[in-house]
Structure formats: C-alpha cells, structure tokens
Amino acid sequence: VSIxxxxxxxxxxxxxxxxGILIRRSPVVILLCLELMLNAxxxxxxxxxRMVGNEEGQIFAIVVxxxxxxxxxxxxxxxxxxxRRRLPLDVDELRSLRG
Amino acid sequence: xxxxxxxxxxxxxxxxxxxxxxxxxxxxxxxxxxxxxTLAIALSFACGLxxxxxxLGEDAEARHHASSLWDYASAAGLDIELGIFxxxxxxxxxxxxxxxxxLIHLYSFGYMESDVxxxxxxxxxxxxVFSMLLLVLAGNFVLLxxxxxxxxxxxYALISFWYRRTTATGxxxxxxxxxxxxxxxxxxxxxxxxxxxxxxDYEAVFxxxxxxxxxxxxxxxxxxxxLLVGAFAKSAQLPLHTWLPDAMEGxxxxxxxIHAATMVTAGVYLIARTHVLFDLAPTxxxxxxxxxxxxxxxxxxxxxxxxxxxxxxxxxxxxxxxYMVVGVSIGAYSAGLFHLMTHAFFKALLFMAxxxxxxxxxxxxxxxxxSGFGKAMRFTSAMLLIGGLALAAFPGTSGFFSKDxxxxxxxxxxxxxxxxxxxxxxxxxxxxxxxxxxxxxxxxGVPCNPAAxxxxxxxxxxxxxxxxxxxxxxxTGVGFPGPEHHIAERSWPMMVAMGVLGFxxxxxxxxxxxxxxxxxxxxxxxxxxxxxxxAVHPTAGAEWAGLGIGGAISILGIAIAYxxxxxxxxxxxxxxxxxxxxxxxxxxxxxxxxxIDTLVVRPVLAIGRxxxxxxxxxxxxxxxxxxxxxxxxAGGMVRIVQSGFVRSxxxxxxxxxxxxxxxxxxxxx
Numbered sequence: 001v002s003i004x005x006x007x008x009x010x011x012x013x014x015x016x017x018x019x020g021i022l023i024r025r026s027p028v029v030i031l032l033c034l035e036l037m038l039n040a041x042x043x044x045x046x047x048x049x050r051m052v053g054n055e056e057g058q059i060f061a062i063v064v065x066x067x068x069x070x071x072x073x074x075x076x077x078x079x080x081x082x083x084r085r086r087l088p089l090d091v092d093e094l095r096s097l098r099g
Numbered sequence: 100x101x102x103x104x105x106x107x108x109x110x111x112x113x114x115x116x117x118x119x120x121x122x123x124x125x126x127x128x129x130x131x132x133x134x135x136x137t138l139a140i141a142l143s144f145a146c147g148l149x150x151x152x153x154x155l156g157e158d159a160e161a162r163h164h165a166s167s168l169w170d171y172a173s174a175a176g177l178d179i180e181l182g183i184f185x186x187x188x189x190x191x192x193x194x195x196x197x198x199x200x201x202l203i204h205l206y207s208f209g210y211m212e213s214d215v216x217x218x219x220x221x222x223x224x225x226x227x228v229f230s231m232l233l234l235v236l237a238g239n240f241v242l243l244x245x246x247x248x249x250x251x252x253x254x255y256a257l258i259s260f261w262y263r264r265t266t267a268t269g270x271x272x273x274x275x276x277x278x279x280x281x282x283x284x285x286x287x288x289x290x291x292x293x294x295x296x297x298x299x300d301y302e303a304v305f306x307x308x309x310x311x312x313x314x315x316x317x318x319x320x321x322x323x324x325x326l327l328v329g330a331f332a333k334s335a336q337l338p339l340h341t342w343l344p345d346a347m348e349g350x351x352x353x354x355x356x357i358h359a360a361t362m363v364t365a366g367v368y369l370i371a372r373t374h375v376l377f378d379l380a381p382t383x384x385x386x387x388x389x390x391x392x393x394x395x396x397x398x399x400x401x402x403x404x405x406x407x408x409x410x411x412x413x414x415x416x417x418x419x420x421x422y423m424v425v426g427v428s429i430g431a432y433s434a435g436l437f438h439l440m441t442h443a444f445f446k447a448l449l450f451m452a453x454x455x456x457x458x459x460x461x462x463x464x465x466x467x468x469x470s471g472f473g474k475a476m477r478f479t480s481a482m483l484l485i486g487g488l489a490l491a492a493f494p495g496t497s498g499f500f501s502k503d504x505x506x507x508x509x510x511x512x513x514x515x516x517x518x519x520x521x522x523x524x525x526x527x528x529x530x531x532x533x534x535x536x537x538x539x540x541x542x543x544g545v546p547c548n549p550a551a552x553x554x555x556x557x558x559x560x561x562x563x564x565x566x567x568x569x570x571x572x573x574x575t576g577v578g579f580p581g582p583e584h585h586i587a588e589r590s591w592p593m594m595v596a597m598g599v600l601g602f603x604x605x606x607x608x609x610x611x612x613x614x615x616x617x618x619x620x621x622x623x624x625x626x627x628x629x630x631x632x633x634a635v636h637p638t639a640g641a642e643w644a645g646l647g648i649g650g651a652i653s654i655l656g657i658a659i660a661y662x663x664x665x666x667x668x669x670x671x672x673x674x675x676x677x678x679x680x681x682x683x684x685x686x687x688x689x690x691x692x693x694x695i696d697t698l699v700v701r702p703v704l705a706i707g708r709x710x711x712x713x714x715x716x717x718x719x720x721x722x723x724x725x726x727x728x729x730x731x732x733a734g735g736m737v738r739i740v741q742s743g744f745v746r747s748x749x750x751x752x753x754x755x756x757x758x759x760x761x762x763x764x765x766x767x768x
Binding site for chain 1: 742743745746749753
C-alpha cells in the first residue's frame, strides 16, 4: 500500500474530527473528536516513520498518546465537574468567559 | 567609665522614657508617667555630669572622643557611623539641655496636672529631649541632620499639643514648614561639604577643611551661608523668625523648654560647632553677625509693644538669641555660649512665672488685663522679678555678666565690630525697658479681678474655657487645656523648679566674672583654641568698663520703664499718639508676616494655581487619561473576539492554522 492512502485516510480522519468540534455542542463528543484528530496525526506519523525507515516518528506517536491520555483525564474531569454542579452539558451555554 | 560611655547613657534614658510612656500610657496612671518622664531626664543629667567629670579627669588636649555603635549607612565611598562626638562643647550643651529640661519636666508635673493629654505630653517631651541630645552629641553631619529634623518634629508635635485648637495646629504647621526650609539649607550644606571633602565626620571635616579651602573661597562661603539658613530657621533669626511668636500656642512648659531654653539655641550651637568653617569664611560669619544684630534690635522693638505676655517674652527670646548669634559669629564663642546658658536659666524662669500668672488669669494672656499680682502671688512675683532682672542684665545677675562679655569682645575686635558694641548696648536698653514694662504692668497696682479673688478668697478663678487668641469657646476634653489651673503657690513641683532656676538666674554669672574667674571659658578653650579669633581677648579693664556701661544702661532702662508704667502711666498712650507710624510698625511686627506672605506665599500659590490650571489639566491629565483611553480602545477591539463561544475559538484556531499551513505550502513550492 503506498503512502498516499495513509495520508488521505489521516487527512479524512483529521477533517472529520475538526468538523465534529465545530458543529457538535456536547462536550463529550467534542472530546471524542479531539481524540480523533490526535490519532489522525499519529497515523500520519507512523506511516511516515515506515516510509523513512527509522523509529523517530513512532516514538513521537507514543508521546502524542501520552498527551492524549492526559488531555482525556482533564477533559473528562471537567465534564464530571460540570455534571456535579448541574451545569448544562452544552458548550454554547457555558460562556461566562465572554470579554 | 569613659566620657563617651556616659554620653551614650545620656542619650539612652530620654529615649527609654519616651518609649515607655508612649507605649504604656494606657497601663500607667498619669502621675507615674510624669514621674518616669522627669526621672529619665534627671538620670540623663546625672550621666551628663558623669561625662563632665570623666572629661575633667583628662588632659585638656585629649578632651575629645569620637565613639560609634555601628555603621549607620555604608555605600561606595560613603561611610556613616552611628557615632557621637564628646568634647567640652557637646558636654556643656548636654548639661544645659538636660539640666533645664529636668526642671521643666518637674514644673510640667504640676502645671499640666489636669490636662487629659498628660501622658502624651510627657512622651513628647522626653522625645524632644532625646532629639536635642542627639543633635548636640552627633558625631557627623548626617546624625546632626537626623537630630535637627527630630527636634523640628518634636517642636511641631508640642506646639500643636492642644490639637483641637485651630490656632495651635496652624502655628505648628507654620513652625514645621519654616524649620524644613532650614533643614534643606543644612542638608545642602552637608552635601557640598561631602562633595568637597568626601566625608561627613566632624573630626575629618574640621581637619581637612583648612587644607582644602582657601579663606573666603566661594564654596566655603556657600557652605557656611547654607548652614546659616538652617541655623536661622531653628533659632528664629530674621527673616525666618515668624514661627516663634506663633509657637506660643503650645503649653507654657513647651514654650519654656523648646522655644526659649533649648531648641532655639541649636543654631547658636551649630555655628559654634562648625566654627572651623566659619573661620575660613569670614564673610559668612559677618552675615550671621549682622543678621543677629538686626534680629536683636527688631525683636526688641516688637517686644516693646506686644500685649500678649507669652509673645512678648518670645520676641525677647529672639532678641537674646540675636546676641548669642552675634557672639559666636564674631568669635566670642565662650561668651556666646555663656549667654546661651544664662539665658536658658532666666528665660525658662520667666516663662514658668508667666505660666503661673496665666493660670491664675484662667488662661488669659493679655497684659492689659493684669495688675496687682505682687500681693496676690508672692512667690511667682519674686521669680518674675528675678527673671526680669537677669534678662535686663541688672548688675550682679547672670545676664549682666554674659551679655556684656559678648559686647566687650566685639569692642576688643575693634574696627567695624564696634557697631555691635554700640547697637548691642542700644538693644540692652530696649531689653531693660520691655522686660520691666511686663514686670511693672503685672506686679504693682490695683489688683485685677483674678488677683483680688486670690487675695480675698484664696481661690484661683475659673473662667469659661476659651481660646486666648480668638476668644472661641472651648471644651476641656482631650486636645484642649485641662479644666483646672495650677499656680506655683499651690504646686510644690512648680515651686521647686522655679526656685532652683531663680537661684541659677541670680548667681549663674559667677562662673565667669572678668578678672576673677573664667570657668566656662577655660573649659571650652580646647574646642576653640585653634580658631584665629581665639587670640582676641578683651582686657579685664575693658570688660569691667563694659560691665559698668551695661549696668548703667540696665538701671536706666528700668528707670524709664518705671517712669512710663508706674509713675506716669498716662505717658505710653501719649507716646503712642505722637509716634503713631513707629507704633504701627512695631505692633504689626515690622510686617514680616505680610512680607513673607507677599514675597513667598502668594507667588508660590499663584504658580501652583497656574500650574494646576494649565500644566496639570493639559499635560499631566492629558498623558494620564490619554494612556487610559488608548488602552481601553485597544481592549475594546480585542473584546469582540472574546465571545465566550468555545466553538468559535476552535473555528478561529483551525482557520488560522490552515491559513498558515497553506501559506507555507504555497510559498515553498
């Protein structure tokens, strides 16, 4: 399988995630879309790593996974906190940071 | 113990007293506060005596010690120590200050008895004594300035002691502002000295100065003139004197201590202390001497017509300090300081007697309302008479020897300095007349109501409390004089203090009788011996001739006063009619207040208003509001983006990032 297919798949996944973030209002779905974008990036990294023939891209992909795990912990924690305080689970309603 | 250890103890006790009373005033009964305050100063005086005997036990040449506790400030090229300088001059000043202060504390113990602010009073008073001792013991110009400013503050706090009297707070501010003018002069002088000599330390400055400066070089003249600004402001010499008469708003013991005996003589001390510099700048010394002469004459004429008892004595103080300034400026150092000492005795005594009489008058101070106190208050009257005789330089009293010594020295210098002798005797005539004007108005004659009441019922009158300056009715709570009045006859502490001072005012002159003894001159000689003027000595014969003239003038003055105010009491009114312009000039204090108002206060106010209208409004406000408006406008633009919609942020982020990526992709290909 040539490299182009991987890049196209990665781009599609990334675009899906980005569009999902832009159009969905539930924080849980937004978090899922973020994961999708990160993993699209990982896919591209691993593919290019295979193409170049060294493992630097794969190491970088593992670092991205760690970051993604951290991000999920914080994001889910925020969502749980929102739920506990009975705030609406809708990012358009949560706009107290307006300048 | 060494002299410097004693001197540190001298400083310690008043400071401890002030802190103890100031912090513990709620816990201690009023009497205890007064006792602590008085005892602290008495101990300080005892330590001063210790320092004196320690000095006397040494060779005359070795009687100067610099001692320091620690570095006060240390920086590149600058090393200031918290150090004192003990020599005969500073020990002499310490003894005068602590001695008179002890007696005045004792007097206050009785006089202020019913005042609500009794503890506060003693705390301030102790602080004042500490500051004054710091001033006279300082070992370098920096500590001198510290002490100088401290006494200025203490003076302000004590003038405004009855802080709910608007006249008193106004007088306090006036004194403070004028004293700050003097402080600036002193500070600038110290800076100039440091620039030229690289040190603030007394010993180093006085050793280096003759090597660095030529006689009458402009820098040394400028330094001395700036020192004089400080000295004149503190010592109420023309034209910086207008605060002193107003300072009489303070309680009478304050007038006696600060504005007669000690603080106002600081300028005299300063000139004597820096005599090495003044020897190098004879022009500046002459400026000082002529200012002193002008002050003594102007103040003497004003004292002739003042009807307020305390203000009349205040002008007399100015006049006497004029004599001291003349003395230390023309080179009669020990004579000037001798007059400083005797003046401290008799002027403090006069103020105490005046305080006792004012108390008997229920705080009224106008001498036109007073008469016949001779029978009503025998002790106070006797003390007033002794103080008056000493001030008028009646033969045999302390003022007789000290004043004439200055004038005899001026005569011995000859030439231009004869002016000081001649006009000094003219001033002495004025002194005798105005002093005995007060005495003859107050003591003899038909007793006025309060005096009659004292004679008949033995009660001190109690009038409705009112401000003697404005006649406004007053409270007797905190910040006002207390409800009761205390006269010396009913209060042993006042009586003891006045008795001791009366004795000293009478016989204090015996330590320095021409041709007989010269205790003070010998003691102070090591300080002044290197001065080129130390060689000038009036002969004993010339001094006795001077004393003869002085005594005659004194008796003549008293006789004139007797003629004017006792035997022909109608004459003063006729004289006022005949000499209307002169009287108006004197009664308006030579228009100095108005002069300063026109020359300084109004122009400065006008500049201030002008700057407020133009510079402040346009430039300063423009800059400030301009900056604020710019920032606010820029913020307003950025605020639009901060909508609070997370998804719009995401959109911006993605669009921006995509745009950047596209830009780099397109530009690289």
